[in-house]
Amino acid sequence: MRGSDYLGYNGILSTVLDDFQYRDGQNQLAQAVARALSDKSILVAEAGTGVGKTYAYLIPTLLSGKRAVISTGTIALQDQLYEKDIPLVSRILGKPLRTALLKGRANYICLQRYETARLQPELIPTGQKHEERRRAMDDWLEETLTGDLSECPVELDDPLERAHITSTAENCTGRRCPYYERCFVVEARRQALESSLIVTNHHLLFSDWLLRQDGFSQLLPEVDAFILDEAHLLPDLATRMLSESVTQAELEHVLANRVWSDLLNTGPSSNTPLWEQLEQAFARLVSQESGPAGILGCDEWSASIRESLETLASGFEALLLRLDSAPEDDAGRNARRNLERIQRILARASEARHPEREPGSQWPWLEWLQGGLVVRLEPVDPGYGLRELMQAHDAAWIMTSASLGAGGNLSYFRERMALTECEEIIIPSPFDYAAQALLYTPDTLPDVDDPDYLDAFTALASRLIDSNPGGTFLLFTSHRALAAVHARIIGSVGTRTLLVQGHASKYRLLERFQEEAPAVLLGSHSFWEGVDVKGLALSLVMIDRLPFASPSDPLVYRRIEAYKRMGKDPFRDYQLPRAVLTLRQGVGRLVRHESDFGAVVVGDRRLVERGYGSVFLASLPPMTYAREEREVAEFLKHHGQMAGH
Template identity: 35%
Template sequence: MNALNSRLTIDSEQAFDTDGVLARHIKGYSARTVQKQMASAVCSAINGTSNLVVEAGTGVGKTYAYLIPALLSGKQIIVSTGSKNLQEQLFYKDLPALLDMLVLAPKLALLKGRSNYLCQLLLEQQLVACESHEPKVLDDLLRINQWSGQTVDGDLGGLNSVSENSDALRLIASQREKCTGNKCAHYAACFTRKARVRAMDAKIIVVNHHLFFADRILKETGFAELLPDSDVVIFDEAHLLPDIAVTYFGQQISTRSLDNVLQQIIAVYQTELRDSAQIELLAARSINQLNRWHQQLFDTDETDWRLLMGNRDIASASWAMIEELKSLEVLLFAHLGRSETLDECIERLVTLSNKLSVFFQCENNQAAYSIDYGYRYLTLSIAPINVAKECEKLFDAQTSWIFTSATLQINRDLSLFTKGLGIDKSKQIILASPFDYRANALLCVPRHLSKVSNHEAAVKQLIDVSVMAINAAKGRTFILFTSHRMMNAVAARLQSRVNYPLLVQGQGSKQSLMKKFRQLGNAVLLGTGAFWEGVDVRGKRLSCVIIDKLPFVSPSDTLYRARAESVSRDGRDPFTMLSLPQAVISLNQGVGRLIRDEKDKGVLILCDNRIVNREYGQAFLNSLPPMSRTRDMDKVVNFLEQIK
């Protein structure tokens, strides 16, 4: 161990001692060996000994285990999280608390993606065009304008006078496509630019995974990046990285973007180039073809583009749209230089039509081509089925890389995660939770469960089990679902069966539902994927978590299907290699909602007997915390009634 690493390790480990800085400042602090072990490993990684992958079970205290070495190192460090909630918790709560304890004052920066910041130029343009807006949108724009004179950072997350679903927000949020750079009259005051300047000058920069990947990929293509090349990058909630990497190493095309540019071309004709009626005619023809194509796809609701291109009518309509767009391009190039706005539109139109052509051809056998259906528009995605090679280049040797999460291992093995990101040469550590799960948590798979494929029977048995548990727990329950269909079916019937407040996903934002759950103290929350992770309810307000079934990915999922075909070609089993590992990690995330503190007690009920009567069930059980187990609901009721 070199002297630099030795000093950092000693100073960091002392902070976690029974007489260390944390013990002096945190009431009821108790030293945890696993937390000190993680901090020591982080110190080695920061000083470049090797990259680090560490699964830290609930209660290890991983946040302080990486923040304290990061702060004491004096290096420039990016901390990337999987959610804005954790991002803001680190910046506004954890880091300030630690700086006070450690008596340090490095510069910190919180950096979000462009769309989180107000663009003063766009706001000005929208206010000038006020007559074109609906009264509600105009009212919100005026509220935003008032706020813009008071905000320090322009972070729209701090805007409380306008609903987070307001149509006004997308009109004034910063956009790379509409940024005029140093030509802008607001350049000196630009919130996005100032956020980047703060990040460049900061020692600790807190971002989220989406921003990190977007920034690195943009950097590869030569665009101005937001983030500096730091000494160290720490990924918290690292289990999310493989799916996020697929998104950013792939390609997305929004048909909303295409519709917007076509509408803008018509607006240029109407305001600047009235002598060129062909512009409006061909742009309108392209819009009509886009609308017809939209309708054909919405009628099918199929997500796999390769299957759709087998439909002769859809294939014909797709290439007809490309022809219309190319005809429009030829016409617009004849007007190049006549309008600055039109020149920008031409550039965007060419980019979008070329991307569409690539999507329609679907020539890459190592990628999945899929369609995501929105309210009116579509998102077309090309997703690589393996991103390990791309990630290997991204996670370069000049930077120290640290990956941590509470859920990374399958059967006590981290290789699925590390191989998927091309980081299998990293140091790998699994640190178990210090909590006494055997005494404080009970896992129940009720007897006599119907097959999960029988929807009506599954709904009935889930409701019967839930009623027993909810009444015994006096509310204080999460019911987590693998589908909206099941959630809605249970919600509709559960209302008349229990006398506790029901909070159902979709009734409000995730944050507002969680706030209500905590305030009520006896509520029952029903949610799907969004509530399986990133939700922290400590103490007696959450005593029971019920999960409807094992969270296997749908076999019809386009990306899964493409990956499964690739695995099969290599002579391997897609279920063992893909479906099972993903389900294990997802289940662990849901289970992780139950015990958040060493004094917490609770019951996990899984209404899927495949975990006990199928051979693969052992992989789930081996990866879960060591809870006591039962199949007797009477024991569940008794356990819950003892939690006072």
Template identity: 25%
Template sequence: MENLKFAVVDLETTGHSPEKGDRIIQIAIMFIEDGILTNEYVRFVNPGQKIPVFIQELTDITNTEVQNAPLFEEIAHEVRDLLEGWIFAAHNTNFDLTFLQKEFKRCGIPQWQGKQIDTVEFSKIMFPSAVSYRLKELTEELGIDLSAAHRADDDAKATAELLLKCIEKVKHLPEQTLSRLHKRSFYLKTDLSVIFYLALVEARKKTPSSNLSQFRGIPFRQTGIIHNLESRKLVYPTSQDEKDQLLIQAYPSYESRSAQLQFMDAAWNSLRTGIESMVEVPTGIGKTVSYLLPAAIRAIETQQAVIVSTYTNHLADKIMAEEIDVVSKALSVPVQATVLKGRSNYISLAKFAELLLSGESSYDNIFTEMQLLVWLTETRTGDVNELNLSGGGMLYIDRIRKSSSVLAEDELGVDYHQVALENCRHADIIITNHALLLSDGPSKEQIIEESCGLVVDEAHQFIHAAYKTNEIIFSYTNWKYVMGQISSEADGQVSRRIEEILVRKRLHRSRERSNLLTAYEKFSASFDVAIHELTGSESVKRGHVKGSRLHVALEDMKAERSVFETVFQSMNDFIGKAASYVKQLDLEVESLSDKEQAILAEWHYWIDELRVKIGEWVELFLDKESDGTVWIEQDQRSIPGSLTVIKSPIDSAPVIRKALKSLFVKEKGVIWTSGTLSVKSDERFVARQLGVAEEVPVLKLLAPEHFYTGAQIFLIDDMPNIQQVAQQEYVEEVAEAIVQTVMVTEGRLFVLFTSQDMLNQTHELISDSGLLEDYALIAQGISSGSKYRLLKSFRQYEKAVLFGTNSFWEGVDVPGNSLSAIIIVRLPFSSPSEPVFKAKTAQLNQSGKNAFTAYALPEAILRLRQGFGRLIRSSTDTGFFIILDRRIETKSYGKKFLEALPDVPVKKVSLARMVDELNNCYNK
């Protein structure tokens, strides 16, 4: 590969469109020969116009720096000649090369011709688990220096190093992986096939030395197996001094806290005696290690695992990565832990092998296969959540998720989910998530059967997980996607490929084919009629509108049941004919080639998907006896594409108790713990929703003394009353408050909303104003990426503001100076029209209870407490909690919110006064 020569280019410009007059202000080219950076060309360019202010701030390139620089017309030939004979590389060639070619054309010189490499495309393949593919974040993750992002010279140099890192990684891939990558690389957008070809040639000259396993010719890294450990004897420490000594071994700077030791004792007592307990644990006492220590001791003592459940897979991985070694250090013995997730979180190697054979041809599918081939050489878990994929890639992943416990002979011992389950048999701590514990299936039953107890962390979220896990969701776009996979007659689609196999095998029957197509037409037509019924009726049009989204309870519609019956019958008929269509192939499967078997397996996969969907259809539209509430959601701007129908239980407690029944029957200890398990006005609020018996007390521990001394609460008293003004007027005042606060705190600010619509309006208003151009405005639902990717971006920028909705009110940890203030836009009441909330409050009202005081108010108070918990994560943290909603001081229930917050100074002030006080604090 040493004979490849790369010219790595980066441009800084006045904007994105040369057709509209945008021009280059800096160009940098880094030349790579024989894998070494040999030369560089860096020039400022006079754009012949003023550089926009925001471009100056972004690039730190001023008008003064470019005023004596040449126009691009003066150096265009020079640049064109420099690039001749080199492979053009850039981080997004679609911008840099396209812009440059248009500038060459404008200057009347021939466009550049040659091969090109896009390091965005390349790095997505070679680093499929990277958090972000933006140059700044990617280079930081890979340890590449990029001190001045958005300067062409620094960006080009960083891109050159990134290119070399990608090439270096290619060189170490096994031959079988390189062969598959090379075959697929011809479908890519840039000329990466050159690199994969040369790497493959080199790999074939070497003696294979890979330590990877192979599955049907696919190299993969096998996950580690946990084995039983002998001769570990532990005794739970009974005295305070013994507990302190244990914790000092893990934390040399440890300071004894009575609340932490109390929690350890409560967890131990529950696990030892097999009782249920609830413990509210405030931030700052080391909650996780406090339950892991007694859990590990009990597990080693009984030789049975303790299950630890938390809300998300991310948090489960975090406990595994950050806490288990701490516990081992404290106990002076190795503690064995494993993470177990739901089966569908793992890749099925067999399904992947089938799809590789089946001949996928779309860019998204080919690209995702390449990412997976590289990822399998490095993943130790097989957890597909490690991957950072496009939307099209996620559709591919859905087809290769593990969905069955039945394994082929060659999958035994190598299937990632099976190995994870086997590791549970030998682990001391099994870390999982709420969704798995609330699901049905042998995985959950196995770990419960073989465990000696359960710790439920973030226990209040178990309620939300109970609703989500038991939801049934119909999505119009998803149904049409599945229907399209099996009905399309286009070349390369599974229907056409199955027909070709039948013809080759002389098994094709025109009548059966005609019957299949007729059955599909009837199914499709009846489905369209049902969709029209769901989207076009007057009752739907009169539904509640929230922003552009409309939702209405299914029971409020006057839909004809017969319409849904017809879909069920026609769908059943089509599935039967689709199965019958390939019956002869199923009987002669042994005579089929591997590729033909893969195509047949794909046909069966899509038929099985339809079988799942027919069950959902019955649950949603035809089963009148089941519990729960069903509602329709759609965006009025996109009908029927946005149509969603959701069914959810109304009560969480029965769902939870049923899911954990075997734990309670066998009297295994269960510890419910969270920072928010109670409300002063209703201490059993969370307990009731978890189904915890009245006789089980809620033990409430106190935060360390002086823990919240760095916090202040501001109530802004000159905001408009949210219930008396139009939303647009309120949004304008909110935007003003955010801007003024950001100017003083210099970012490091969360703004928490209860409505995505209000978040969008506020973010748009601030962005359009240009008042915070110097700041990274990261917005949930607008900025791309998951909650945790957005959070990582927030931490990376010194000047950042994060706009978040419901999921950012809790489970977010930003310790230290990274977060200086939180703005609460409005008190976090659930929307009265939110379907489950509406059904729940109706149920309470019917039983003679006041739904507001029994449910709406305590739920909102808990959420506000959770929001405050994001601010102070350690006793050295400082921060300001700013509430803009005046109802906290104008309504009688407002004091209940304040009583629920920690005892910190509360100041009722005008916005201007608050800004002055913040200014004084920062000046000090």
């Protein structure tokens, strides 16, 4: 059997699934996936909304009988694949297979930490309500086979409470833990190693790779194929995961260690005891001027910064030599490993004079954040790290997402992923956007930086919400704009439910948005993607401004500076395509089904007035352009009536 026997016109899926629709693009993608699987090659595939990419990669993968890891960017997609799509496809194909769902350890209850928290009431809030929560938690623990907190009936919205009952790599005691044999994290990892199809997330994929590099262990088994869905998230994640840093708090912690201080100060030394020299170097380092942006690349460092880093690096090196001969328990070994990491980062930072352009090198930065100073090593080219990850596995790599490209090609994604040899395909959405959706950028609104802009944007939103029989998303590029519009729009949405990001979990807000339709939801970054609301529940998406990432985000600032130092144009090569991808994600919330309709309103006139606006417009689905607000209101009313309102 081939993929087309299932996905083809009048194929098996069309006979067994009521809602299955033949899609030419889906078959095209399935064929490309089958080729990549058999050649162990790299495929980059943009598959627009509605193509049905999940079946397009699941069916050829299961038919091939190859062992595979499917990695996603969000837990929601992970759960959907594991609980719904894979069992369904496996049943239809008649191919039972051993599957595993592997999440990050923060998603599983840690039995040891939960027990500690139960005995220390100050760690978990008390009172009758909390007693009930604890009893519900105990009952759940009696039954759960996975320890996955997403299955827990007790809502755990408080991050602090959650942190007390989950583990980190640092506080997990591993084999010395009395609960090791029953540990849910250990069990999930064991199952992953024994399965032929593992569903995981990008974060864990990188963690597995970093663990292998260090020679400690591995989280995932050897497989024939990696399928990376929601691949648009990979470049930024790679930058974060492949960076290393030392914080001011970590340095303070080391310098507060009296045992180490005594150890280093014994033996011959100069007039000033060695430990005191380290403390002075640290004090000099943290008192440096941060510069206007709060970030300094290594080519901007003063002699004093460099000297302080050198003193700390060489002092810690001397300490490590003395620690080598000191007897140690487990805690001592962990502390020494941590000190080795800190010393290595400081030494590399202190040696750098100019940013190196070698793709595998790291650039040092000093950052002044709210919690204090951070010394960071960031890869010059995160894609290089990804390429190394791929080369370390003799496997096929399939990367897919609904939006990977900007301006009609995938070069931005390929460049950031350092992909030179790969097959790439762009499969447009099968939806009839020209008939189903309007795009409107009002020329009546002030410039986005005008002090009156948010007033005008809110007034427009109120009028359109009023004429919209369906639900509305107001998507913002900043929390500040969200809060400002929220304050202005209260009282202007009639009887509609007004939901605001931050007032409940994302999951709960989306649940209410659909249950209490037509509702209005104000959201920032996390609602721009991974949200799937079909039908009249969402028929209007309004966006406050073009989503250029702010250079006040340290990651963005560092990338911009890195592009400049590499002689590239950061706006053309980084900021613009990144913003285009984000806008595509936001716009992509609107039409999720072939019977959906609606309007996207982008309040930012730069979309039509600036030269770069054409890159955005060429990248968006081919919606009909509305010239006047009246057209939008009539379109929404007309389609609302057709839908029975």
